[in-house]
Amino acid sequence: MARTIGSHGPKTMEAIRKAGLRLIFEHGYAAMSLRQLAAEVGIQSGSLYNHISTKQELLFDLVRDHINELLRQLDRALLGKQNPADKLRAFVAFHVTYHMTKKHEVFIANSELRSLEPKNYEAIVALRGAYERRLAAILAEGVAEGEFEVVDIQVATFAILALLTGICTWYRPGGRLTKQAIVAAHEKLVLSSVAPGPAPDRTNIKRAPSRSIAARGRPERR
Numbered sequence: 001m002a003r004t005i006g007s008h009g010p011k012t013m014e015a016i017r018k019a020g021l022r023l024i025f026e027h028g029y030a031a032m033s034l035r036q037l038a039a040e041v042g043i044q045s046g047s048l049y050n051h052i053s054t055k056q057e058l059l060f061d062l063v064r065d066h067i068n069e070l071l072r073q074l075d076r077a078l079l080g081k082q083n084p085a086d087k088l089r090a091f092v093a094f095h096v097t098y099h100m101t102k103k104h105e106v107f108i109a110n111s112e113l114r115s116l117e118p119k120n121y122e123a124i125v126a127l128r129g130a131y132e133r134r135l136a137a138i139l140a141e142g143v144a145e146g147e148f149e150v151v152d153i154q155v156a157t158f159a160i161l162a163l164l165t166g167i168c169t170w171y172r173p174g175g176r177l178t179k180q181a182i183v184a185a186h187e188k189l190v191l192s193s194v195a196p197g198p199a200p201d202r203t204n205i206k207r208a209p210s211r212s213i214a215a216r217g218r219p220e221r222r
Contacts, residue, residue: 084142
């Protein structure tokens with residue numbers, strides 16, 4: 001690979017991040033070495049330390065920045081949405097669209113969570129929790145207003161996120177469906193899953209005549 005011009009500055013740092021993201025995605029965090037990373041960027045191994053102190057720092061920064069960007073963009077997508085159904089629809093559209101274009105980041109944030117040191121792990125889990133709470137709050141609001149029917153908010157939150165994030169495993173650009181059609185399909189799946197069911201029809205329910213214990217008398221002894 002051609003040598004990156006200059007070993008200092010934001011351009012080199014961006015090249016390191018891009019190369020690190022691709023190498024971790026392709027080989028895994030444990031298998032990627034800083035020597036390999038430096039060669040990929042086109043700088044001396046020692047020059048890496050002008051930008052990152054350790055491989056762990058690089059992984060933490062990549063995952064943290066990914067989730068922070070996820071939160072920032074979600075908040076923008078929800079801006080101005082008033083009722084729970086519109087908020088949930090906006091959440092689904094954002095999540096699916098983002099995950100169709102950020103496959104490497106999403107994969108690393110999920111698969112390499114185990115590779116984070118305890119302090120970094122706790123920080124990332126807290127950020128993930130903030131994202132999950134955005135969805136949980138939408139579901140809870142919908143239940144409170146009678147728009148949604150959800151048995152358990154936390155279970156529904158995890159189930160919906162698993163459904164939406166699953167797109168990373170099968171989506172390929174240029175497939176049979178457009179991005180808009182894929183988003184619409186996911187919106188329908190999610191919205192229908194929380195829609196209140198019809199009220200039971202009690203007009204034809206036959207009830208046994210009510211009889212008190214006293215009216216039935218004591219059972220015979222045998």
